Amino acid sequence: MNISKKEAEEFKERLVLSVINYRENVSRLQDFPFCQRGEFAVLAQFCVGEKNGTGQYTACLTVSKNMLEKLDLTEEALFGIACKNSREMFPGEIKRLEDINGVTMELRADGIIAPEVFVFTNEQRFNGAATLFYQPDLLSDLCGQIGKENLALLPTGANEIYCIGLEDGEKEDLQEYQKLFEEMLKELDKKDHIANNVLCFNGKSQSIQEINGESYDVGLMAKEVNINKRIVGHGR
Template sequence: MNYENFVKKIHGEFEMLAERKGLSGRVVIRDIVKNNNVHLKSISVVNDENRATPTIYLESYYEEFCQGKDISDIANEIFEMYIMNSCGLNFSMEDFMNYSYIKNKIAYKVINYDMNREMLKTVPHLHILDLAIVYNIVIEEDAYNSATAMIKKEHLDMWQVSKKEIEEVALTNTPELMPPVIMRMEDLLAEMIINDISMQWDDEDEQEQWDFVKEDCAYGGHPKEKVSEYVREEIEKMKYDDKIDMYVLTNEKRINGAGTMFYDGLLKKFADKIEKDLIIIPSSVHEVILIPKDNEISDEEINEMIGEVNENELETVEILSNHMYLYCRRDDRIYM
C-alpha cells in the first residue's frame, strides 16, 4: 500500500473510531508546510466549538505500517494519542482573536532564511545573519499538552498591531516562557541516557515508583542515583578530546531552543565567565553548541562536520544552518 492510500485508510478508520467513541467534529487530513519547506500529512478534528485540537502527523506511522504493523492497531494508536493530547487544550478561536489574551503567549524561534523564503512572504519576521526570527503563540496547559500557532501577517491586521510591537513583546516573553539552559555536552548525553533508562523501566514496572532501576538495565539493581553516577563516569571516559570543551545552549523545554543565542546578555555573560570568544555550532533548531574559541580546530573542519550532520543525521525539518558562527565578546555580537 502506498502512502496516499495509507492516509486514506487511516482517515476512514479514524472516522469510524470517532463515531463509535462519540467524538464530535469532522475528521480532516491536511497537508502541513513545516520548517524548511517540509510537507507533512496530518490528521485532526474540526469541532463545532472552534477549540484547538491536536494535529497528529502520519509519516512515522506509515513507517510502522511498512514494517508490518497492522493498520487497525495504528489507527487505534493515533486515536488514543489524539484523545490524550486533547485533554489539556482549552484554546478557542475567540481566544486567538483577542490580542489582550494572547499577548503574553507570543514567543520567537529561529529558522533558516533561505530554506523558508516562500513561507516568510506571509509571515512577519526579522532577518538576522542567514536566519529568520519568526513568532508563535505558545499554547500550553500542562507539562504534557502544548501547541504553537505561527503568527502570520494577516493576524497583525486582525489584531491591529504592528510588526514592531510583536517583536518587542516576543523579545520580552521568550526568555520567560522558555528559560535558557547551558550545560556541558557530557551532562546532556548523560541526561538523555538516564532518561531513556528510566522510561524503559517505568513502562515495564510502574508500581515500583522509581525506587530501583530494573535488573535488566545497564547497572542492574542499583538505586537511580547510583545509576546516574555510573552513566556520568562512563560519558566522561568517552569524551572525544579533553582539550575541547563543548556546551549545549537550549531552553528548558528542549524545543526550538536555538533562539536562546539571541537572548539579551546571555552569550556575553557566558563568554566573560570563561574569558573566551565562542564558536557557535547550529546543531539544530532545538539547540546550538558553544565551543570556546582557540586554535585547536579550524573553521573549515567545523563547517564540514555541520554539513555532514545536517545531511546524514538530522531530519530536514530540524536543520538550522550549514555553517558556524562566531560570538565576539568585545563587540557583544554574533558574526557569520
C-alpha cells in the same frame, strides 16, 4: 473576524520567538512578519493548547501578517512582546554537553585538543535555538567564564546550539568545525537544519560573523529586561 480587547491581551501573553532557516524558507515567508539575521529567520509564534510535562506547549501557530493586522500591532511591538515573553516563559541556560549525555565529544580532527562543548538552549528545550536572539548575554557570560573572546556556534536543531570556545586568532578553526557540522547535518532531520554553517559569536559585541563574512547583532530588543541567568555545570 474581530478580536476583543481581552482576547487580544490573552493572545499577546502567549507570543514567543522561534527560528527557521531563512534561505530554505524564503519563498514561504512572504505572508509572515520576520526578522532576518544572516541564515536565520526569526518569527513570532502564538502558543496554543496547554503545556505538557516538560513545559512545552502542545502546539504553536506562526503569526501571519493577517493576524498582526487584526491585533493592531506593529512588527516592532510584536517582536518586542515575543522577546519579553520568551525570556520570562523560557529562560535560557547553558550546560556542558557531557552533563547531558555523559559523552565527551572529540571535535579536533588532529585529536590533540578535545575542547569543552556546551549546549545553549532553554530550561524547557522549547524553541531553544531562539534563545540566541532573546538572551545572547548568556553567551557573553560563558565567554567570560571560560576565558574566551569568541565562541564557535553549531546550530544543531530548533531546540539547541552547541558552543565551543575559540582562542584569539583561532578563527581558522571554524573551517574544521564547519566540516564536522556538515557531517552532523547529514544525521539531522531536515526540519532541524536551521543553519547550514558554523557561526562565530563575539562575547563583547554580542555579534555573529558567518563564514561568508556577513556580520550582525543577535539581540533583537528589550535588552533591559532582567531575567535569571543560568550557566550550569561549569567550573565544578
